[in-house]
Amino acid sequence: MPDAPAIEVSHLVKTYAGVTAVNDITFRVGRGEILGFLGPNGAGKSTTMRVLTGYLPATSGSVQICGIPVASQPDAAKRLIGYMPENNPLPEDMRVSEYLYFRGRLKEVSRRKLGPRIDEVLELCDLKRVRHKIIGQLSKGYRQRVGIAESILAEPPVIIMDEPTIGLDPHQILIVRDLIASLRGRMTVIISSHILPEIEVTCDRVLIINQGRVVAQGTPADLRREILGRSTYDVELAGDVSTLPSVLSAIEPTLEIAEQGDPDAEGFRHLKLSTERDAELGEPLLRALSAPGYRLRALSRAHPTLEDVFLAATRRSWDVKSPEPRKK
Amino acid sequence: MKHFFTLLSHEIRMLLVSASTYIAATLFLGFTGFIFTSILEIYSKAPQESSPAEDFFRFFWFPVLLMVPMLTMKSLAEERRLGTIETLLTTPVTTTEVVLAKYGAAYFLYVCLWGSTAAFFFVLGKFSGDARLLDAGPLLGGYLFIAISGLLFIALGIFASSLSRNQAVAAILCATMIFGVIFGLSWLAGSSALNREVLQPVRLAVDYAQVLVHRDDFTHGIIDTRQLLFYLSGTVLALIFSILGVEAKLLHS
Numbered sequence: 136m137p138d139a140p141a142i143e144v145s146h147l148v149k150t151y152a153g154v155t156a157v158n159d160i161t162f163r164v165g166r167g168e169i170l171g172f173l174g175p176n177g178a179g180k181s182t183t184m185r186v187l188t189g190y191l192p193a194t195s196g197s198v199q200i201c202g203i204p205v206a207s208q209p210d211a212a213k214r215l216i217g218y219m220p221e222n223n224p225l226p227e228d229m230r231v232s233e234y235l236y237f238r239g240r241l242k243e244v245s246r247r248k249l250g251p252r253i254d255e256v257l258e259l260c261d262l263k264r265v266r267h268k269i270i271g272q273l274s275k276g277y278r279q280r281v282g283i284a285e286s287i288l289a290e291p292p293v294i295i296m297d298e299p300t301i302g303l304d305p306h307q308i309l310i311v312r313d314l315i316a317s318l319r320g321r322m323t324v325i326i327s328s329h330i331l332p333e334i335e336v337t338c339d340r341v342l343i344i345n346q347g348r349v350v351a352q353g354t355p356a357d358l359r360r361e362i363l364g365r366s367t368y369d370v371e372l373a374g375d376v377s378t379l380p381s382v383l384s385a386i387e388p389t390l391e392i393a394e395q396g397d398p399d400a401e402g403f404r405h406l407k408l409s410t411e412r413d414a415e416l417g418e419p420l421l422r423a424l425s426a427p428g429y430r431l432r433a434l435s436r437a438h439p440t441l442e443d444v445f446l447a448a449t450r451r452s453w454d455v456k457s458p459e460p461r462k463k
Numbered sequence: 464m465k466h467f468f469t470l471l472s473h474e475i476r477m478l479l480v481s482a483s484t485y486i487a488a489t490l491f492l493g494f495t496g497f498i499f500t501s502i503l504e505i506y507s508k509a510p511q512e513s514s515p516a517e518d519f520f521r522f523f524w525f526p527v528l529l530m531v532p533m534l535t536m537k538s539l540a541e542e543r544r545l546g547t548i549e550t551l552l553t554t555p556v557t558t559t560e561v562v563l564a565k566y567g568a569a570y571f572l573y574v575c576l577w578g579s580t581a582a583f584f585f586v587l588g589k590f591s592g593d594a595r596l597l598d599a600g601p602l603l604g605g606y607l608f609i610a611i612s613g614l615l616f617i618a619l620g621i622f623a624s625s626l627s628r629n630q631a632v633a634a635i636l637c638a639t640m641i642f643g644v645i646f647g648l649s650w651l652a653g654s655s656a657l658n659r660e661v662l663q664p665v666r667l668a669v670d671y672a673q674v675l676v677h678r679d680d681f682t683h684g685i686i687d688t689r690q691l692l693f694y695l696s697g698t699v700l701a702l703i704f705s706i707l708g709v710e711a712k713l714l715h716s
Binding site for chain 1: 465466469470473477480481545546547549550551552553554555556557713714715
């Protein structure tokens, strides 16, 4: 099935001993797409990823990797996936190159191709210097990169990484980010992370889950619009604030003062303006506020981060009541 | 079974770089060496009725109780503790292959260690110059017994390791199970609890499952297929339970 999406999950449910970890999740990921998987701790991210890899069986629902159902053809599906689990477990007493060789053989890379391919991934992940070191003696950053190298080793069409950048320093995060970005278009990648700017920079699309349910999905820009819905402007202004609302509504009817600070020694106060309109209002604001009676010191449009979206989306979903479970 | 040999060679290498293997080997050779020299001392004082090989294998249970837990405790328990079982089982390998590879590696080492005690008899033969001390029958029978009973003991060790993620718990469980199979069954055969009419089939079964009797039979040159079947079926059962143990833990992890 060459046209099947890389990952198709429909109505996935996973319960452990009566606790529902994943509750009716449906999503699909196109080929070559990079999907960010967000959610608070215990939201069901890792469980979903484990079901995708065929490590855990689903309670109900279906998962297809490149058109191959994981439940009925686990072996075929596992050949299509490179997986790096949470906390990146590695054997302590193997050398890096030995480990990669062993994993390559298990993933059915032919002996002839394996040697050059190991050199390639060592180069890609900047591991050449430690290739003969014992994994147990490596620092966290190196271990993390060994895990990433291992997951891309067999060049699978789908790569699943559970928190790949955890414990890395900013420089290493940059390397990993570039590495993941370089896979765009060639491999489908799902990464989960708590570092939201990471996801924002690398991912084409974001999926936010909470309490086992998808609460939002789309591109970071879509999510901002959908979840937050308003644009805000930060203004530092001196002058009579009581006449300001009429000035603002002349520019845009929905523009209003959301927050208002106290004036400082020079009479400037910080204001937060919010509007439902998405288009840029900077220029009309600048013109209106430079009128006599006002002194303007700063004006900027606030860019809500994915963090705000994440907080808003997960907070919103706490209020959502779960639908009645289907009776059997 | 495509990946079995990849896994097996990996497991053997992992056992060869692990400290617990060398501790097990040192203890094993120390104890067997001690037993062997004690036997030789007794022989040097007075002529004995049995051959040294027969006496040597009489104490087989002691090194087995020490060595088998040390060779097997790490196998599955460590994989689960570190979480590497997750990366292992998300490649196209089956649980059966993983368990069999671990079993194969531990058994290979077990046989190698016992095989190294053949050097004792070689030294004895070379320096005593007395062919009567090296009776081929009990010697071959004894080693055959060790090889066959080892199948079951190692399988029990792997099973114990599949039940816990703590190596110490796995080791104690393994030693207890082996002790139960060797001495528990012989105690049961001797106890009066099975004398009732209803329990006759149980008594019959227990009478067949006497590891110490099997050892005597083997060293006397009697190879009974019923005994072979006992070890083989026990091994298969323990391995099936190990595979189920690993998979059950996955379902409830």
